[in-house]
Amino acid sequence: xxxxxxxxxxxxxxxxxxxxxxxxxxxxxxxxxxxxxxxxxxxxxxxxxxxxxxxxxxxxxxxxxxxxxxxxxxxxxxxxxxxxxxxxxxxxxxxxxxxxxxxxxxxxxxxxxxxxxxxxxxxxxxxxxxxxxxxxxxxxxxxxxxxxxxxxxxxxxxxxxxxxxxxxxxxxxxxxxxxxxxxxxxxxxxxxxxxxxxxxxxxxxxxxxxxxxxxxxxxxxxxxxxxxxxxxxxxxxxxxxxxxxxxxxxxxxxxxxxxxxxxxxxxxxx
Amino acid sequence: xxxxxxxxxxxxxxxxxxxxxxxxxxxxxxxxxxxxxxxxxxxxxxxxxxxxxxxxxxxxxxxxxxxxxxxxxxxxxxxxxxxxxxxxxxxxxxxxxxxxxxxxxxxxxxxxxxxxxxxxxxxxxxxxxxxxxxxxxxxxxxxxxxxxxxxxxxxxxxxxxxxxxx
Numbered sequence: 001x002x003x004x005x006x007x008x009x010x011x012x013x014x015x016x017x018x019x020x021x022x023x024x025x026x027x028x029x030x031x032x033x034x035x036x037x038x039x040x041x042x043x044x045x046x047x048x049x050x051x052x053x054x055x056x057x058x059x060x061x062x063x064x065x066x067x068x069x070x071x072x073x074x075x076x077x078x079x080x081x082x083x084x085x086x087x088x089x090x091x092x093x094x095x096x097x098x099x100x101x102x103x104x105x106x107x108x109x110x111x112x113x114x115x116x117x118x119x120x121x122x123x124x125x126x127x128x129x130x131x132x133x134x135x136x137x138x139x140x141x142x143x144x145x146x147x148x149x150x151x152x153x154x155x156x157x158x159x160x161x162x163x164x165x166x167x168x169x170x171x172x173x174x175x176x177x178x179x180x181x182x183x184x185x186x187x188x189x190x191x192x193x194x195x196x197x198x199x200x201x202x203x204x205x206x207x208x209x210x211x212x213x214x215x216x217x218x219x220x221x222x223x224x225x226x227x228x229x230x231x232x233x234x235x236x237x238x239x240x241x242x243x244x245x246x247x248x249x250x251x252x253x254x255x256x257x258x259x260x261x262x263x264x265x266x267x268x269x270x
Numbered sequence: 271x272x273x274x275x276x277x278x279x280x281x282x283x284x285x286x287x288x289x290x291x292x293x294x295x296x297x298x299x300x301x302x303x304x305x306x307x308x309x310x311x312x313x314x315x316x317x318x319x320x321x322x323x324x325x326x327x328x329x330x331x332x333x334x335x336x337x338x339x340x341x342x343x344x345x346x347x348x349x350x351x352x353x354x355x356x357x358x359x360x361x362x363x364x365x366x367x368x369x370x371x372x373x374x375x376x377x378x379x380x381x382x383x384x385x386x387x388x389x390x391x392x393x394x395x396x397x398x399x400x401x402x403x404x405x406x407x408x409x410x411x412x413x414x415x416x417x418x419x420x421x422x423x424x425x426x427x428x429x430x431x432x433x434x435x436x
Contacts, residue, residue: 045405045406045416048406048408048409048410048416049406049407049408051408052408052409052411052412053408055325055327055412056323056324056325056412057325058325059323059324059325059326059412060324060325062324062325063324139355142354142355142356142358143324143355145355145356145358145434146321146324146355146358146359147324148434148436149358149360149432149433149434149436150323150324150412150432152432152436153407153408153430156388156407157407157408
């Protein structure tokens with residue numbers, strides 16, 4: 001063990017806590033947005049696949065919240081359900097609605113957006129997990145090794161959709177390109193560590209923001225080359241930075257929905 | 271009161287052989303390679319389990335079932351069961367007996383290796399034919415994929431291979 005809770009400096013603990021909230025909140029919201037597709041995906045097999053990916057991702061979020069609980073940050077379930085938007089550190093990209101309309105009414109969700117967001121996010125998550133496997137914080141490295149094995153299948157899935165839709169009809173290509181624009185507009189905080197950047201990077205928790213951006217671009221490069229497309233640029237300065245608690249109203253609405261049942265009876269055993 | 275008997279590791283493993291996957295009652299957690307360590311100190315037993323897939327809802331059931339099964343041994347005083355991530359569970363931890371028992375349930379065991387392009391092949395869990403097609407890499411649970419056998423015309427499932435090399 002390179003670092004245990006007892007031997008941890010206050011700064012180290014602050015840095016790992018902040019990073020864990022970023023990872024946990026990302027996967028939690030990603031799983032929630034994914035689950036909103038249930039019954040709406042383009043075909044039945046996709047419903048099975050999407051649900052499985054959402055379930056895996058919720059499992060990953062649960063692990064990161066558990067590591068926070070182990071650090072004394074509070075109960076994992078409470079951390080997932082009871083924190084307000086301003087205390088959340090997920091990327092803006094992950095909180096965005098799936099499209100127009102509400103799940104319970106007339107959802108006009110955008111499948112192209114789901115494919116692009118999921119593909120780009122999954123590749124970003126792989127880059128982070130790869131780096132976390134070497135983390136100075138052993139518990140997170142062990143979880144990252146597990147997460148990576150499951151992500152292999154997620155990446156395969158979204159990459160297949162991405163390539164197929166980008167090689168499809170003009171309408172499909174137009175929808176996909178519009179989705180790429182939307183996703184990249186929000187991509188500025190995906191690799192941001194927020195205000196704790198310096199502390200997270202200097203404690204060898206994972207590689208620097210810049211290094212991971214490079215690896216992300218390299219990871220999607222071959223797919224874009226094959227499609228004869230330019231790799232999209234990551235915005236340098238996010239308009240809003242979710243890592244610092246800056247969020248859109250989409251997150252407020254998502255939190256109201258996803259915590260509704262939990263708040264009915266927070267001491268219930270599930 | 272009877273004199274206390276030492277807890278033997280063989281007895282613990284015998285009991286664990288009967289802790290089944292809640293969704294696949296032909297395979298035990300030993301078959302699946304989910305048991306990490308069994309530590310015995312006096313009449314206290316500590317067992318570490320390795321989770322298969324992190325979001326698997328069966329994990330909590332398995333934990334409870336493990337505690338309850340070991341508690342039934344009269345010589346056991348206390349039982350502690352904990353999930354750990356090291357070593358990571360990989361599909362090659364499934365034992366030979368596990369492969370046999372999975373097939374009994376109609377699930378093809380995970381392949382031992384990936385092909386060079388990252389793809390993998392399983393034979394039909396029912397008739398053993400190689401003439402199968404993958405219908406969905408994702409299945410009804412996180413750990414399974416769905417296949418169709420063109421020989422016996424059955425839909426069957428397969429355990430996904432997972433490896434640290436992925």
